[in-house]
Structure formats: structure tokens, C-alpha cells
Amino acid sequence: MHPDIESNYEQAKKLYKKHGIDVDQALNKLEDIKISMHCWQGDDVKGFLFRDQALTGGISVTGNYPGAARTPEELRSDLEKALSLIPGKHKVNLHAIYADTTEKVDLNELEPKHFQKWVEWAKEQGLGLDFNPTCFSHDNSKDGFTLSHPDPEIRQFWIDHCIASRKIGAYFGEELGQTCVTNIWVPDGYKDIPVDQLAPRKRLKESLDEIFTVEINPKHNLDALESKLFGLGSEAYVVGSHEFYMGYGLLNNKLICLDAGHFHPTESIAGKLSSLSLFSEEILLHVSRPIRWDSDHVVIMDDELMAIGREIVRNDLVDRVHIGLDFFDASINRVAAWVIGTRNTIKALLRGFLEPTELLKQAELEGDYTTRLALMEEFKSYPFGAVWDYYCAKLGVPVREEWLEEVKGYEKEVLLLR
Numbered sequence: 001m002h003p004d005i006e007s008n009y010e011q012a013k014k015l016y017k018k019h020g021i022d023v024d025q026a027l028n029k030l031e032d033i034k035i036s037m038h039c040w041q042g043d044d045v046k047g048f049l050f051r052d053q054a055l056t057g058g059i060s061v062t063g064n065y066p067g068a069a070r071t072p073e074e075l076r077s078d079l080e081k082a083l084s085l086i087p088g089k090h091k092v093n094l095h096a097i098y099a100d101t102t103e104k105v106d107l108n109e110l111e112p113k114h115f116q117k118w119v120e121w122a123k124e125q126g127l128g129l130d131f132n133p134t135c136f137s138h139d140n141s142k143d144g145f146t147l148s149h150p151d152p153e154i155r156q157f158w159i160d161h162c163i164a165s166r167k168i169g170a171y172f173g174e175e176l177g178q179t180c181v182t183n184i185w186v187p188d189g190y191k192d193i194p195v196d197q198l199a200p201r202k203r204l205k206e207s208l209d210e211i212f213t214v215e216i217n218p219k220h221n222l223d224a225l226e227s228k229l230f231g232l233g234s235e236a237y238v239v240g241s242h243e244f245y246m247g248y249g250l251l252n253n254k255l256i257c258l259d260a261g262h263f264h265p266t267e268s269i270a271g272k273l274s275s276l277s278l279f280s281e282e283i284l285l286h287v288s289r290p291i292r293w294d295s296d297h298v299v300i301m302d303d304e305l306m307a308i309g310r311e312i313v314r315n316d317l318v319d320r321v322h323i324g325l326d327f328f329d330a331s332i333n334r335v336a337a338w339v340i341g342t343r344n345t346i347k348a349l350l351r352g353f354l355e356p357t358e359l360l361k362q363a364e365l366e367g368d369y370t371t372r373l374a375l376m377e378e379f380k381s382y383p384f385g386a387v388w389d390y391y392c393a394k395l396g397v398p399v400r401e402e403w404l405e406e407v408k409g410y411e412k413e414v415l416l417l418r
């Protein structure tokens with residue numbers, strides 16, 4: 001480690017210690033947090049099962065930066081590159097369309113064996129895996145409905161796919177010794193104002209009930225449900241709204257997934273954590289960055305991200321919140337997108353750990369809002385960067401923007417040859 005990194009760290013430690021913050025302890029806690037890095041940033045949500053299918057479901061990827069992964073091998077190589085530039089041991093989040101198989105298999109026929117190579121790779125790399133059924137980009141979702149489809153045959157197809165997905169999740173959890181979170185998101189909704197808002201929700205509820213009648217050991221797989229406010233083509237009405245899944249999840253002991261891009265523009269998912277934590281044991285996050293709509297931009301260190309990090313740490317939710325990422329930007333190097341978004345998410349958590357929370361809470365309790373505001377503001381310029389640099393060096397990953405050189409090299413030697 002460069003001596004400057006160490007001495008800057010020692011200086012920073014002293015400053016934080018003055019306010020009772022144990023920086024070494026903070027770094028130990030940070031190292032235990034796993035971020036679930038989404039595989040779909042690597043290939044613009046195409047997957048490998050149906051290469052010719054257009055992306056549907058009201059989500060969209062823009063940009064045509066060269067080098068997108070075309071095969072499972074390429075995707076794993078890109079993920080490895082990104083993970084080598086991110087401190088800590090993490091998880092990879094797969095979608096069903098990323099099955100690694102030469103068999104011609106439809107979504108409702110998927111089995112653990114179709115993901116065996118992913119599991120072998122995860123074992124080799126010391127990674128956990130999370131999972132998602134892919135309820136979009138398929139002929140059976142072409143009119144915008146899946147689990148709430150009025151046609152019982154189509155509904156059954158998606159029910160079977162979700163059951164198959166939970167079994168794959170359980171296989172991941174058992175094989176890797178780390179619980180897999182399987183998150184169900186469906187795009188179902190109407191472009192224009194519907195007459196009957198209730199019937200699709202009843203059908204969605206019945207489909208979920210059927211999916212969850214299959215018993216799965218929660219040690220291996222936890223189920224999560226992701227709501228949405230609107231999508232492209234479902235602007236007026238989304239069946240799986242926040243209220244719908246809050247109700248369903250709390251009554252049926254399922255995790256609620258809060259995606260930062262799935263609420264009204266001024267609503268913050270950070271602000272929802274304290275309330276939800278009082279009623280639900282565990283929560284799933286999709287950390288994303290909406291710009292004006294659910295645009296899935298790469299996560300930057302903005303107010304929302306810092307608030308997410310702070311709320312997780314302040315409310316002692318580190319062991320109860322599963323942190324997944326969800327963005328897909330094809331206008332920049334895709335490996336860099338992962339590195340930027342994941343490093344930022346870890347940095348936001350670090351900043352949460354480096355806050356004098358007890359002191360601030362005490363000031364607040366005493367009604368001393370002057371001290372609260374003064375300290376919160378002063379802490380924004382405390383030397384967290386020195387701690388971050390030390391953390392990266394200690395865990396053997398590039399310090400500051402050094403990682404960019406590596407990504408540029410990889411782009412030249414690997415991505416541009418695709």
C-alpha cells in the first residue's frame with residue numbers, strides 16, 4: 001500500500017474518532033455487506049434464451065456502445081473484470097433469460113440444470129447468486145399482461161415460469177450456502193385509463209397465491225415482489241402497484257422490493273425503509289437512478305443514494321436489507337457502468353458508517369436542531385475519501401480512478417474485438 005494512503009487514513013481516523021466513530025470497525029462492517037450486481041447491464045437485457053426477441057415490458061435500453069456480451073462466457077468474463085475492480089465479495093443477480101444451455105427450452109420449462117454453469121462459476125469466484133423470472137420479452141407477454149392476463153392459459157404459463165424460477169433460486173441458495181432472493185416483477189398494465197382496475201389485481205393475487213403454494217425452504221430462497229408506478233405503455237395503470245404488493249407482501253410474508261425508479265419523481269425509497277422495517281423482517285432494494293422517468297441510469301453518488309446508505313446504517317438494517325442494483329446504460333462502457341454504480345453504492349454505505357449517528361440523534365432528541373444541521377453539514381466535508389482509498393487498497397482493488405485504466409485496457413483487448 002502506498003504510504004500516503006496509509007498516513008491519510010490515520011489522519012482521517014483521528015478526526016472521526018473525535019466524534020466517537022471507530023473507522024476500523026466501520027470498515028469491518030462494510031466488508032460484510034454484499035451488493036447484488038445485476039447481470040443485465042452487461043448485454044442490454046437481452047439474455048441468451050431468445051436472442052432475437054426485442055426488449056419489451058415497458059423498459060428500454062438506449063445507446064450502442066460496442067462490446068456487449070453475446071454469450072454466457074463473455075458475460076461472465078465481463079462480470080469478473082468488473083468485480084475485480086470493486087472492493088468486497090458480492091452477489092450476481094441473474095434473470096431467467098440468462099440460462100446457460102444449448103437446449104431449446106421455454107421459460108416455463110426451465111430447471112436448475114440450465115443454470116449449472118452459473119453455479120459452478122459462482123462457486124469458483126466465491127459469489128452468491130440472486131434470481132428473477134423474466135416476465136417480458138416473450139410472445140406470451142406481447143399484449144402487456146402476464147400473471148394477470150385474462151387468458152387462463154397464458155396466466156398458467158407465467159405461473160409455471162415463476163414456480164420454476166423459485167426452484168432455481170432454491171438451487172442457488174442450497175449449492176452456494178447463501179440465501180438467494182428471487183424477485184418477481186411483472187410489467188402488466190394499461191396505456192390508457194382502464195374501466196376495471198380490480199379484476200387484473202384479483203387475477204394477479206390468485207396467480208401469486210398459486211406460485212407460493214409450492215413450499216420452498218426460506219434458508220435457500222426468499223421471495224420478493226417489485227411494484228411499479230408506470231412503464232412505457234403502462235402509463236395509466238400498473239396492476240402490481242406499491243399498495244398492491246405492500247398488502248400482499250405483508251400478509252404473505254414476502255419481501256417487498258423498492259426500486260428507486262418506480263415511484264413518483266420526488267418520492268424517495270430511502271424514506272420508506274424505516275416504516276417498512278417495522279412491519280417486514282427483510283426488504284429488497286433495486287438501487288437505480290431515474291431521470292424524469294424510470295430511465296435506469298447508472299447510479300451516481302447523489303442525495304438519494306447517500307440517503308439510502310444512511311438509512312440502512314442509521315436504522316441498523318444492514319442484515320435485513322438486500323441491496324440489488326438495477327440500471328442498464330448502453331451508451332457507455334458496460335463494465336465501467338457496473339464499476340461506477342457498485343463502487344458508489346458501497347461508498348454511500350461507508351458514508352453512512354462514518355456519520356456520528358448517536359450524537360446527531362441526541363441533538364435531535366434535545367431539540368438542538370442547530371447542532372444537528374451544523375454537524376450534518378460539516379460531516380459532508382470530512383475525509384471519507386481517505387478511508388475509501390484505504391479500504392480499496394486494503395482489499396486489493398484499484399484506488400480512485402486507477403480502475404478506469406484497467407477497463408480501458410479490457411475494452412481494447414477484449415470488448416472491441418467482439
Ligand SMILES: C[C@H](O)[C@H](O)[C@@H](O)C(=O)CO
Binds near residue numbers: 259
Ligand atoms: C430487468 C429488471 O428485472 C427490471 O429492470 C425490473 O426490476 C424493473 O425495475 C422494471 O422496471
Ligand SMILES: [Mn+2]
Binds near residue numbers: 226259286326
Ligand atoms: Mn427493478
